[in-house]
Amino acid sequence: MITVKNLWFSYDAQVILEDVNLTIKQGEFIAVIGPNGGGKTTLIKLILGILKPQRGEITVLGQPPKTAARRMGYVPQNTNISKVFPISVMDVALMGRLGKAGRSWRYSEADRRRAEEALDRVGMLEHKKSPVLNLSGGQRQRVFIARALASDPEILFMDEPTASVDQEWQAQIYNLLKELNKSITIVVVSHDISILSSYVKSVACVNRTVYYHDAAEITEEMLGKMYQCPVELVAHGVPHRVLQSH
Amino acid sequence: MDIFHYEFMQNALMAGLLASIACGIIGTLVVVNRIVFISGGIAHAAYGGVGLAFFLGFAPLLGVVGFSVAIAIIIALVSLGNKQRADTIIGVLWAVGMALGIMLADLTPGYKVDLMTYLFGSILAVPREDLFLMLFLNVAILGTVVLFYKDFLAMSYDEEFAGLMGVPTRALYIALLIMIALCVVIIIRVVGMILIIAFFTIAPYMAEGQSRSLYSMMLLSILYNCVFALAGLWLSFRFNLTSGATIILVGAAFFFLSLFLRKFAKMLKVGS
Numbered sequence: 001m002i003t004v005k006n007l008w009f010s011y012d013a014q015v016i017l018e019d020v021n022l023t024i025k026q027g028e029f030i031a032v033i034g035p036n037g038g039g040k041t042t043l044i045k046l047i048l049g050i051l052k053p054q055r056g057e058i059t060v061l062g063q064p065p066k067t068a069a070r071r072m073g074y075v076p077q078n079t080n081i082s083k084v085f086p087i088s089v090m091d092v093a094l095m096g097r098l099g100k101a102g103r104s105w106r107y108s109e110a111d112r113r114r115a116e117e118a119l120d121r122v123g124m125l126e127h128k129k130s131p132v133l134n135l136s137g138g139q140r141q142r143v144f145i146a147r148a149l150a151s152d153p154e155i156l157f158m159d160e161p162t163a164s165v166d167q168e169w170q171a172q173i174y175n176l177l178k179e180l181n182k183s184i185t186i187v188v189v190s191h192d193i194s195i196l197s198s199y200v201k202s203v204a205c206v207n208r209t210v211y212y213h214d215a216a217e218i219t220e221e222m223l224g225k226m227y228q229c230p231v232e233l234v235a236h237g238v239p240h241r242v243l244q245s246h
Numbered sequence: 247m248d249i250f251h252y253e254f255m256q257n258a259l260m261a262g263l264l265a266s267i268a269c270g271i272i273g274t275l276v277v278v279n280r281i282v283f284i285s286g287g288i289a290h291a292a293y294g295g296v297g298l299a300f301f302l303g304f305a306p307l308l309g310v311v312g313f314s315v316a317i318a319i320i321i322a323l324v325s326l327g328n329k330q331r332a333d334t335i336i337g338v339l340w341a342v343g344m345a346l347g348i349m350l351a352d353l354t355p356g357y358k359v360d361l362m363t364y365l366f367g368s369i370l371a372v373p374r375e376d377l378f379l380m381l382f383l384n385v386a387i388l389g390t391v392v393l394f395y396k397d398f399l400a401m402s403y404d405e406e407f408a409g410l411m412g413v414p415t416r417a418l419y420i421a422l423l424i425m426i427a428l429c430v431v432i433i434i435r436v437v438g439m440i441l442i443i444a445f446f447t448i449a450p451y452m453a454e455g456q457s458r459s460l461y462s463m464m465l466l467s468i469l470y471n472c473v474f475a476l477a478g479l480w481l482s483f484r485f486n487l488t489s490g491a492t493i494i495l496v497g498a499a500f501f502f503l504s505l506f507l508r509k510f511a512k513m514l515k516v517g518s
Binding site for chain 1: 278392393394395396397399400402403404406407408409410411412413454455457458459460462463
């Protein structure tokens with residue numbers, strides 16, 4: 001479903017990813033973990049076609065990323081979007097329909113229905129007229145998930161879905177993802193290993209290169225390779241870099 | 247209001263309203279996309295167009311149209327290509343455009359037209375034919391924004407996601423900067439190129455906090471701009487003040503009042 005071959009990516013002179021090889025099969029629920037600055041988000045953005053690799057090849061659903069983009073759903077990190085922007089919950093969800101709505105100047109009735117279904121799925125339908133700026137962090141996150149779902153994606157990417165979200169909703173998000181995983185492939189970026197291990201089917205550790213493990217467990221060996229620091233540090237999300245080890 | 251019996255006053259009124267509409271719409275997009283600095287660069291560099299028109303001997307506003315649209319496209323391409331260094335290059339273009347305008351005016355032989363008119367506006371001296379150009383540009387801007395509203399909304403809110411959904415964000419960004427340039431043309435007669443930034447930012451900033459959607463923010467910005475323009479026009483006529491500066495200071499007065507009221511409302515909330 002997703003194939004990454006001999007991928008290299010760097011910002012200016014700094015190599016972020018080197019010689020990455022990764023295959024993600026249909027129906028997977030994969031966690032992408034690794035230290036901050038290790039290249040997790042970069043890898044996802046490359047697969048989504050937001051960034052272009054310097055070397056190597058990526059195919060998604062048999063197509064180059066740019067072409068396949070409309071068949072993928074993306075929930076970016078909660079923190080990147082202006083919190084004071086005047087927009088309603090429904091209008092955000094409708095953005096998920098942009099790829100399907102064609103070039104008409106308005107959304108169709110069918111688009112609205114699809115966006116409402118997506119909001120219903122994350123329990124935000126009753127808030128559809130609310131301004132997004134009135135929502136809590138967890139509610140905003142749910143709206144972004146609805147926006148991604150509204151596009152009927154075949155693969156769903158989530159970047160740090162549990163950042164700035166309370167404990168209760170963290171579990172809810174993962175239950176929702178588990179439910180969604182019955183029909184779509186899911187790729188979750190997270191530094192939060194403890195919660196992930198009880199939901200995901202496989203793990204990819206990213207720190208300049210990618211170490212794939214076809215089971216929902218993180219071995220001592222993987223951690224040793226990827227982090228070179230004790231497990232506790234990672235599980236508590238303390239920012240740290242281990243780039244100099246290469 | 248007997249002052250509006252004069253034709254120049256009617257023209258001034260029309261010019262003020264047309265500028266309010268265009269700037270309410272584009273100013274909103276400028277504020278939510280955080281490209282105030284870019285809009286300032288386009289507005290000031292447009293001065294080169296005034297100088298060029300004097301030098302070559304054609305209508306100044308046409309010079310401004312051509313020159314500012316060209317600058318807008320250059321700035322768009324520079325900032326799309328290199329986000330980190332874009333502000334420096336915009337700063338350079340900003341100054342170069344103005345310097346070029348002044349030099350070309352120096353090199354123009356014979357009668358020197360009052361360049362201050364373009365720097366600070368002269369709403370009381372807007373000729374009829376300029377109004378038609380302003381009306382035409384307004385229709386062009388309004389049509390573009392209405393037609394691509396959902397795309398502009400998506401780009402402004404989350405450019406990355408919009409791009410994933412197949413929204414042509416680069417083309418929209420270039421279009422937005424060109425519309426800023428057209429807005430500069432519309433408003434140059436009203437408050438002048440130096441004061442344009444205030445007309446772009448004050449009303450949208452006040453409107454943002456009171457709006458539930460981007461289009462209501464646009465409508466409210468238009469309304470505020472109209473109030474600033476009308477009140478400023480009336481005050482400048484009554485007390486014989488420079489109209490552009492008066493309009494901006496009326497806006498600024500509302501701006502600080504709204505800041506104060508917001509702070510006051512917060513204090514009341516905390517106090518109770």
